[in-house]
Amino acid sequence: METTDVLVIGGGPAGAAAALTLTQAGRRCAVLEGRPAPEWKIGETLAPESRQLLLALGVWESFLHAGHLPSPGLCSVWGDGGPVEKNFIFNPHGSAWQLDRAQFEAGLLAAAESAGTRVWRGCTAQTIQRTAGAADGRRWEVAAGDEIFRATWLVDASGRGSVVARQLGVTRPAVDRLVAVYAVVAAPTGRDEDARTHLEACAGGWWYSALMPGGRRIFSFQTDADLLPDQQRWREAAWFWAQVDEAPLIRALLPSPNPACTTVARLTSANSSRPTACHGDGWVAVGDAAQSFDPLSGEGLFHALFSGQRAAQGVLQNLAGSTHGLAEYAALSEALWRRFLHQRHIFYASETRWCGEPFWQRRLAPVAAPAQPMADFPMPA
Ligand SMILES: Cc1cc2nc3c(=O)[nH]c(=O)nc-3n(C[C@H](O)[C@H](O)[C@H](O)COP(=O)(O)OP(=O)(O)OC[C@H]3O[C@@H](n4cnc5c(N)ncnc54)[C@H](O)[C@@H]3O)c2cc1C
Known part of the structure; x- marks a missing residue:
């Protein structure tokens, strides 16, 4: 039996960012990753703004030497037909990156491991249960293969599967198909x-x-x-x-x-979806487990790193006796989702050549603009 402060389920970018943040702050943390070794996954372009997150996690230098390709910009045919170029030359964060995704994930998990995270590869969380009144304060018991893990906090970083939320009965409606x-x-x-x-x-x-x-x-x-x-x-x-x-x-x-x-x-x-709650008593969801965006946004990986860090900071505050951290995280998640839905609508509505076709017609319904300004949130432009 393994006992830890925080058990992170899923060792993708969001889980690794959460684990790194928790371990760097001195907390005991373990990650369960179902895959025995990192594999290629879809989702290859990392937004320039991610640089600040990789710097904060202390992995920017190793990222630069991992063989990822700098990507100077975007070329699109969307709307009135002609190709439009977006160049990152004036972006203060530099270029975007075309990732070697397996290498990217391996690098993040290795950094978490070097900081002290226990990483269990090839270890899939199967059943997740609350332990009533455990003397050591550990609220969760998670079975994975032959192992049992006990933890005070769970971070759901399992991607679109949202395994923690789903096992707790939280539903995950989708905006589209x-x-x-x-x-x-x-x-x-x-x-x-x-x-x-x-x-x-x-x-x-x-x-x-x-x-x-x-x-x-x-x-x-x-x-x-x-x-x-x-x-x-x-x-x-x-x-x-x-x-x-x-x-x-x-x-x-x-x-x-x-x-x-x-x-x-x-x-x-590739649908846009999220569970109806992104945190609860002793658990929090990060990355795609908290909300997955239409890949048109190009923000999935940025969000995975950002939400992994922010949620981990909330858990740290909670372990130190405050409840503010996760309330702030939930408010930020809500604002992000509204911002995403609004931008998704603007982007799809700007393509009018096939507005009679089902794919485009379904995406025309207007969405309210986000109410809160997001001054402290350095989202990709
Ligand atoms: C078609 C497509 C294109 C995309 N393109 C881009 C792009 O260009 N740029 C971009 O920024 N984003 C893109 N994305 C989104 C991006 O890939 C995701 O947002 C990102 O992978 C989310 O990271 P994550 O760590 O939350 O989840 P994931 O990367 O899905 O990682 C979750 C991990 O949890 C593990 N896991 C799951 N269940 C369990 C369990 N029960 N026990 C243990 N481990 C478990 C899985 O093995 C996996 O490694 C794209 C998505 C799609 C669908």
């Missing part, structure tokens, strides 16, 4: 060095493409689950690669001759 159908192909060495993120709208949704370290390029088509062809035809390479003809900016990035035609696509959920 967005999915991403994607494929990763080899990028021709020396001929494909364009590290900008490319984005393009089309009648049935939108595409993005990004070059990744190691000479790979991702092509991802975002649409609604119910708009996909029947009988899982999206699995057919021919169907997937035919869709890219609708997006000439993206199609131009395909390697030639096109090896992609035989590369089969995969599907993942």
Whole structure:
């Protein structure tokens, strides 16, 4: 049996940021990560503003030497048809980054481990129970494989699965049915060095493409689950690669001759959703477990790092006897969600070429502007 102050469930960016913050402050902390070793995950572009978070976590120098690609900007075809460039040259935080995602997560977890976090890899939290009146004050008992963990606090960093919230009966409604159908192909060495993120709208949704370290390029088509062809035809390479003809900016990035035609696509959920509560008695959710944004926002990783840090600070305050920290965190989460919904509406509504198509029509309903200014929140612009 392992006993700790804080048990973090999930060792992605949010969990690692929380664990690092807690351990650096002198708290005993353990992380359970279901994967035995870091693997590639979708979500490759890190916003420039993340630099300040990596600096605060003390991992900026190691990040710079981990082989991630600086990304100078964004090129999009959205709205009136012509390509628009957004260059980060004037961004005070510098460039964005195309990540080696497995390396990024390995680096963050290794930093938490060096600071003193106990990291359990290949260890999936299965049952989560409250322990009534435990003499040592540990409120939680978590079973993972043959191990039992007891902790005073739980941090839910399990991503979209929200395992803690769900086991506690908290529901997680979604705003939409967005999915991403994607494929990763080899990028021709020396001929494909364009590290900008490319984005393009089309009648049935939108595409993005990004070059990744190691000479790979991702092509991802975002649409609604119910708009996909029947009988899982999206699995057919021919169907997937035919869709890219609708997006000439993206199609131009395909390697030639096109090896992609035989590369089969995969599907993942990309909806905007959050549990109805982001914290409760002795637990708090961070990253995608607290709220997952439409990937159009490009803020998922920034939010994972930011919320991991902020929630951990709230837990530290709580362990020191104050309840303010988590109330502030909950208010910030709410403001962030409202800001996100508002921006999502503005962005989708600015594409009017296919406003009669179901994908675009569904995204036209106006959303109230966020009430609170977010002066202390350095969100990506
Ligand atoms: C199509 C798509 C494209 C995206 N592109 C971008 C992008 O370009 N830029 C960006 O900033 N964001 C992007 N995102 C979002 C980004 O990937 C997420 O916001 C980010 O991964 C959230 O980090 P996290 O640590 O909260 O969750 P995750 O990265 O999902 O990590 C959760 C971890 O918890 C572990 N876990 C789950 N359940 C358990 C359990 N029971 N026990 C133990 N461990 C468990 C998992 O193995 C996983 O490692 C994209 C998302 C999608 C869907």
